[in-house]
Amino acid sequence: MDYEVIILGSGPAGLTAALYTGRAALSTLVIQGLMAGGQLTTTTLVENYPGFPEGIQGPELVVCMHKQAENYGAQFVQEDATSIDLSTRPFSVSVGKKTYRAEALIISTGASPRLLGLESEEKLMGHGVSTCATCDGFFFRDKEITMVGGGDSAMEESFFLSRLVSQVYIVHRRDQLRASKIMQERAFKNEKIQFIWNTVVRDIRDPEAGEVTGVLLENLKEDKLWEKSCDGLFIAIGHIPNTQLFEGLLEMDENGYIITHNGTQTNIPGVFAAGDVQDHAYRQAVTATGSGCMAALDAQRFLEFEKAR
Numbered sequence: 001m002d003y004e005v006i007i008l009g010s011g012p013a014g015l016t017a018a019l020y021t022g023r024a025a026l027s028t029l030v031i032q033g034l035m036a037g038g039q040l041t042t043t044t045l046v047e048n049y050p051g052f053p054e055g056i057q058g059p060e061l062v063v064c065m066h067k068q069a070e071n072y073g074a075q076f077v078q079e080d081a082t083s084i085d086l087s088t089r090p091f092s093v094s095v096g097k098k099t100y101r102a103e104a105l106i107i108s109t110g111a112s113p114r115l116l117g118l119e120s121e122e123k124l125m126g127h128g129v130s131t132c133a134t135c136d137g138f139f140f141r142d143k144e145i146t147m148v149g150g151g152d153s154a155m156e157e158s159f160f161l162s163r164l165v166s167q168v169y170i171v172h173r174r175d176q177l178r179a180s181k182i183m184q185e186r187a188f189k190n191e192k193i194q195f196i197w198n199t200v201v202r203d204i205r206d207p208e209a210g211e212v213t214g215v216l217l218e219n220l221k222e223d224k225l226w227e228k229s230c231d232g233l234f235i236a237i238g239h240i241p242n243t244q245l246f247e248g249l250l251e252m253d254e255n256g257y258i259i260t261h262n263g264t265q266t267n268i269p270g271v272f273a274a275g276d277v278q279d280h281a282y283r284q285a286v287t288a289t290g291s292g293c294m295a296a297l298d299a300q301r302f303l304e305f306e307k308a309r
């Protein structure tokens with residue numbers, strides 16, 4: 001099936017791009033991905049998205065953005081793209097056995113949570129190990145949990161969990177947090193949150209039991225290993241861009257983020273990138289929506305220019 005624009009990804013960047021291309025009367029398909037809505041769907045209250053003085057729930061914000069894009073004609077497929085051909089225009093994007101084609105592509109596939117890379121983590125994911133407090137916090141009511149990370153995400157997830165669990169231990173590899181000052185102050189004041197500094201998680205107990213019973217920690221300053229019991233482990237150590245599908249096709253930096261220039265343009269004319277997939281610095285909902293808008297305008301100008309040629 002042919003469209004003027006295909007958008008890959010349905011977080012704030014993709015949905016804003018779809019709103020703009022829809023309103024420009026460009027036929028638009030959004031390949032949402034299996035995790036439709038992106039990272040906003042796994043947050044709670046978003047307090048820093050302008051226009052909502054009391055804040056808005058992340059999932060609600062995404063639903064509103066989706067409806068708004070749909071109202072202006074965007075069509076949606078809720079699956080992951082499986083392969084892509086950027087060698088000729090129209091570009092082709094396959095979703096299983098179906099292939100869609102478009103003259104312009106906007107890539108807004110976002111980023112996924114970074115993991116520790118432990119075998120026990122893989123085995124216990126969903127069985128006491130989680131990357132989403134909002135999704136899984138409920139299962140840990142009145143229990144003790146360990147959180148890994150020292151950024152805003154680790155703090156935000158810990159605040160959320162502190163309302164449910166009996167104690168949150170934040171394990172951080174340094175003795176200083178990366179989180180913003182306001183988040184740090186809130187965390188230090190929270191009686192349910194304690195910090196374990198200069199420490200990393202070396203293993204998670206107990207895959208044999210099929211549940212989390214504790215963690216093996218290493219204090220990097222004292223070169224000391226020790227066991228700590230807990231009922232769950234939450235990991236909030238940043239993200240990796242979802243760019244595997246574009247490896248070898250699009251220019252990326254050393255961390256796999258797509259490189260853009262002149263706004264949202266990639267190294268292939270007609271292919272644009274927006275949101276966290278090309279932004280490792282700001283990573284906010286509001287910056288993602290802004291770059292989604294830019295990508296739609298860039299795509300629109302590209303298509304007009306090509307038509308006039």
Ligand code: NAP
Pocket residue numbers: 048114115116148149150151152153154156173174177178179180200236237238239281282283284
């Ligand atoms: P981040 O700022 O990159 O922080 C990641 C944290 O994980 C850092 O403390 C890092 O340690 C640690 N880390 C990384 N790899 C690790 C590993 N392999 N083992 C142990 N620790 C590891 O990521 P983020 O917290 O997800 O935040 C991303 C962006 O979103 C930031 O710009 C943040 O401000 C923003 N954000 C804002 C809000 C809010 O305002 N409400 C909420 C969430 C996120 P080091 O510090 O030693 O590098």
